[in-house]
Amino acid sequence: MSVVRTRFAPSPTGFIHLGNIRSALYPWAFAKVHQGVFILRIEDTDQDRSTQAAVDVILQGMKWLGMAPDEGPFYQMQRIKRYQEVLEQLKSAGEVYPCYMSIQELDALRETQIANKLKPKYDGTWRPEIGKTLPPIPEGVQPVLRFKNPKDGFVSWNDKVKGLIEISNEELDDLVIARPDGTPTYNFCVVVDDIDMAITHVIRGDDHVNNTPRQINIFKALGHAHPTYAHLPTVLNEQGEKLSKRNGAKAVTAYEAEGYLPEAMINYLARLGWSHGDDEVFSVEQFLSWFDLDHLGKSAAQFDEAKLKWVNAQHIKALSQEVLAERVRPFLSALGVVPDDRLPAMCQLLKDRCDTLVALAKWVSVFYAPVQPNSEELAKHVNDVSRPAIALLKGQLEEASVWDVPTIAQIIKDVLSQTGLKMPQLAMPVRVLLAGTAQTPSLDAVISLFNQKEVVERLSKA
Ligand code: GLU
Numbered sequence: 001m002s003v004v005r006t007r008f009a010p011s012p013t014g015f016i017h018l019g020n021i022r023s024a025l026y027p028w029a030f031a032k033v034h035q036g037v038f039i040l041r042i043e044d045t046d047q048d049r050s051t052q053a054a055v056d057v058i059l060q061g062m063k064w065l066g067m068a069p070d071e072g073p074f075y076q077m078q079r080i081k082r083y084q085e086v087l088e089q090l091k092s093a094g095e096v097y098p099c100y101m102s103i104q105e106l107d108a109l110r111e112t113q114i115a116n117k118l119k120p121k122y123d124g125t126w127r128p129e130i131g132k133t134l135p136p137i138p139e140g141v142q143p144v145l146r147f148k149n150p151k152d153g154f155v156s157w158n159d160k161v162k163g164l165i166e167i168s169n170e171e172l173d174d175l176v177i178a179r180p181d182g183t184p185t186y187n188f189c190v191v192v193d194d195i196d197m198a199i200t201h202v203i204r205g206d207d208h209v210n211n212t213p214r215q216i217n218i219f220k221a222l223g224h225a226h227p228t229y230a231h232l233p234t235v236l237n238e239q240g241e242k243l244s245k246r247n248g249a250k251a252v253t254a255y256e257a258e259g260y261l262p263e264a265m266i267n268y269l270a271r272l273g274w275s276h277g278d279d280e281v282f283s284v285e286q287f288l289s290w291f292d293l294d295h296l297g298k299s300a301a302q303f304d305e306a307k308l309k310w311v312n313a314q315h316i317k318a319l320s321q322e323v324l325a326e327r328v329r330p331f332l333s334a335l336g337v338v339p340d341d342r343l344p345a346m347c348q349l350l351k352d353r354c355d356t357l358v359a360l361a362k363w364v365s366v367f368y369a370p371v372q373p374n375s376e377e378l379a380k381h382v383n384d385v386s387r388p389a390i391a392l393l394k395g396q397l398e399e400a401s402v403w404d405v406p407t408i409a410q411i412i413k414d415v416l417s418q419t420g421l422k423m424p425q426l427a428m429p430v431r432v433l434l435a436g437t438a439q440t441p442s443l444d445a446v447i448s449l450f451n452q453k454e455v456v457e458r459l460s461k462a
Helices: 018-033 052-064 076-092 103-115 186-196 212-221 252-257 262-271 284-290 305-318 321-334 343-353 357-368 375-381 386-399 405-419 423-435 443-449 452-459
Strands: 005-008 037-042 071-075 096-099 144-147 154-159 163-168 176-178 201-205 228-232
Touching: 005 018, 005 201, 018 037, 018 052, 018 201, 018 228, 018 252, 018 262, 018 284, 037 052, 052 252, 071 076, 076 096, 076 144, 076 176, 076 186, 096 176, 144 212, 154 212, 154 228, 163 212, 176 186, 186 212, 252 262, 262 284, 262 305, 305 343, 321 343, 321 357, 343 357, 343 443, 375 423, 386 405, 386 423, 386 452, 405 423, 405 443, 423 443, 423 452
Parallel strands: 005 037, 037 071, 201 228
Antiparallel strands: 096 144, 144 176, 154 163
């Protein structure tokens, strides 16, 4: 069997978002599953709209997610010569012809067709046929080149997601494959690339279903079998609209900055349009051992930020304290926090309550940087009842010669019995003073991770 070769072929005309990157994830995974080759091809022929910044987001996003291509990136703009070469081949084979119809004539044609309730399409005026006389060539007009689409029969393919699709050639007009200045057009470049890059499986968004029969006809004209196609249903945003930059979709790299783990993103994106039984949380390795084209979803998937956060939280929880400490470090630097060897234990204590690395970093920073307790909470918890107990606790903690959880737990217990207060009456104000919030993990564990001097200082503010 031939080696599986897949590709991700983004157009760098906007920052790639989650919907786009999912179209990279599946071909990447399919190649990995089959020990194949995953190729990155940048489709940058729309020079007015393509930007280097958008290319950078693609490269950075894929690197972050660990989806580095095995080959590429190839840039279509660097392959123009090759497209022209293949265009010459088609010319010599009589598969293309020059068309001199002006924009005004095309518009008029379209209007007449619409008025007659016909589907607008090029009418073949300039298509040479045996026994047909072509109109006189207008002076000073550079023609476009049109592809001679077969007039009869059907184009069909067995789509791995959509099943058998069959289109009558009558529905397809002769596609422009080179502009008046000779530059090749989109569908033609895609086919030449897919042939040259020996792509076996094209896995892409279903906005390309309409291009596929046209592309298949070009494959045929060039004497090549077409690849297997899998057209992925759209990804919708939370409002049910197609995910797009215009309606708020974020660049994929934004999720890195927001503290999502790449393995959680892969997990979430994998499930957004594919399933393995009821499995919701899985590792990249599991995904790569399970992925297939047979379990791709057939209907549109909807992005759900709360679910993404939940998946991220599960992956954070599953990390060891040492690994988590390493992962959170850059986020701490961003906050200006220089952690020490208490960091892994802090991660262990806090990981269950953080759904992003940013949230974890914020929590950890509480131990290192001064906190601004919420004034309402301060007023609520630090009062005449709690103040004497806080002072007592502060004194005993200051004198503690051992700084560990059992010692601190004993001190708290002693203070409670000496003052007759209940645990929450002491724990709440102490939490607010130490961490700025009354919601923290267990008090003795929190205190033990603070620097002893720091605790005394913060409790002095009661
Ligand atoms: N460049 C196209 C896009 O970004 C993808 C083309 C393809 O996968 O065939 O939508």
